[in-house]
Amino acid sequence: MGARAGARGAVVTATAVVCGIVSLVVPGVAHADPADPAPRSDKRLEEVAKEVNRLYRKAEAATEAYNQARGASRKQSREIVRIARAVVDAQKRMDRLKAQAGALARAQYRGGSLPAEAQLLLRSDPEEFFRDAGTVRKGHQATKGLIASLSATQRDLDRYAKSANEQWKKLEENRKRKADAKKKVKARLAEAKELESQLRDEELERLRELEREAARKAQAKWLGSGVLDDAGGEASKQGRKAIAYATRQIGKDYEWGAEGPRTYDCSGLTSQAWLAAGRGIPRTSQEQWRQLPRVDIEDMRPGDLIIYHRDASHVGMYVGDGTIVHAPRPGRQVTLAGAGSMEILGVVRPDK
Template identity: 35%
Template sequence: MSHRPLRAACIAAVAAVLVTAGPIPAADAEPGASGESVGVLLTRLQGLYQKAEEATEAYNATEVALKTRQDEERRLTAELGKARTALGSEKALLGRLAREQYQGTGGGISPYARMLLAGNPQAALDQRRLAAREGARQAAVLERLARGEREAGTLAGRARKALDSQQTLATRQKEHKDEVATRLKEVERTLAALTPEQLAQLGAREAADTDDAQRRLVDSGRLPTRTGTPTAAGGAALTYAAAQIGKPYVWGAEGPSSFDCSGLTSQAWAHAGRTIPRTSQEQWATLPKVPLDQLRPGDLVVYFPKATHVGLYVGGGKVIQAPRPGAKVKVSPIAANPLLGAVRPDPDGSPLAQFTPPPLPEAAAEGDDTGYSAEEAPESATDAETDAR
């Protein structure tokens, strides 16, 4: 682990804000003054970070839903325009038929009257066929006109409903965005109130926890005994993710200059030619599960009981991830966060016979690893693997 330049930067940045924002509430002002241990401080930070990440993923999900509603509203509006144009054409045709009928009957004499006044039987039959054809033609136009009116009315109702849904989602999106901002401000206040000694203690505790978790996972035999090769798509996703190392975590971001955790994984696979869900929860819920001991490079490793964090497996017990606000995309031990399980975006793909891993920067592993959670890793981390088998 690094010497936590993140927190030092937070202290400097937030301190400037706090000068004008007024005093910090007593509960957050001096978290160590009340005798809190490093473990308690770490747990508090973990809870705040996890709430922020949950709110971030909720915002991401709402943003995806909003885009879907916007696309639907645009599609319905276009269809409504076409329906109204067709309706106008049918009305024009009906008017032309009415004029033709009036003009062809010498001022209003019906085809049947003309048939009765015809000079010979053949002319009468011709007039009768003409009358029948004209009647059928007008009936068809009237039916198309009625159908067009019904279609236009239905589309108008659907367009209004889609617009209402869009406005509701926009409101919900703002609420989620405000919630993320609130959570992050809580983290900033807590960090800004810590002394350099407390920050150093937290850093050491995090490093020790991560090392211990990684050692126990490796010793458990739950990871692959050797690093296999990815599929062509998995290799492309891994190469893309490796190229993003060093870029900052920004909540709600999906590139190209910054990412959040699921923004990185979804974009990596999008650049590999495969569209996957935007959020970590949807990635976990919809993509096929894979046991940890069958991981191959390019697979997605999902964390925390609510599937609020995700990274991309590199091999050798490592993942590329965007850890949390203030950190940068980096290589981390797979056990840096509590494991939920793993999913595979291309279950039908065949591993390559040979694969040369993308080069990683020298500082690829530097910086914070954890995404933080206030909850313990669930027993279901193993259960998920069992289910996947």
């Protein structure tokens, strides 16, 4: 009896600790009764859901910042390589020009150091004078051209040096931004996973059901607004290819920073789908929102991209009938979802 009583006491104590941690982590969650191991109410689970979603949203925003910094770093690395090749070519050109200048100087020295004009005036034969006058004129032009080429090549080398220095600075800045964003992603994901780990299996299942229920309500409200009543556009040829690619990825895991072929994040999926359709688009959801042509929701057609949340931190591809295909968040897979189940910022069209 003593051993069983001790075991029961340990269970009660452990449960109280877990409940206490959750109530401290989640704003607005009341402290649980240490002696009451009952599952949390739906209201308390909804509070947990809000906090979990907030953390995943922050992680997704940091993921897009990471993707943008990584993309910029790649671009700058390619630019530095291009500049290095241009420097090599310019240096070779400079070496050839200096060799030509040296040859001219040696020729003048062999001529007794007299300028070509003076040597011309000393000609006694008039025919030689007129014949060599043309040669001197050509020599002057060649010398001027050589000097101009030397100056232009030196300016190129100076410009390349300055440009390379600027690109190195930008590259270093983006490396720091990428590292900071990566740290934020990992921190937010760790917080969300820690919070979820404090829930029982039945609470996790109920939490997911509440999330699905909230999504269904949001979708019903969106459709009920009549926003799609006049929408009947058909996908373009490229749009159909992009949809086919994206829907083939259904069931694959979300992974932040990934762009296939085994895992994806939200903008990795949309950018790769449109690349497969023959049109390259920006890598991140923020840049897709900023750079791609916008269309009204009423004019939306399959293949268009729907950008979500005020910070444009999420994106899905519209496939028709009020549905998107998207990569939701860590721990989930590429799936179909209601286009109105999240806060819509706007719609962009890659092939407008």
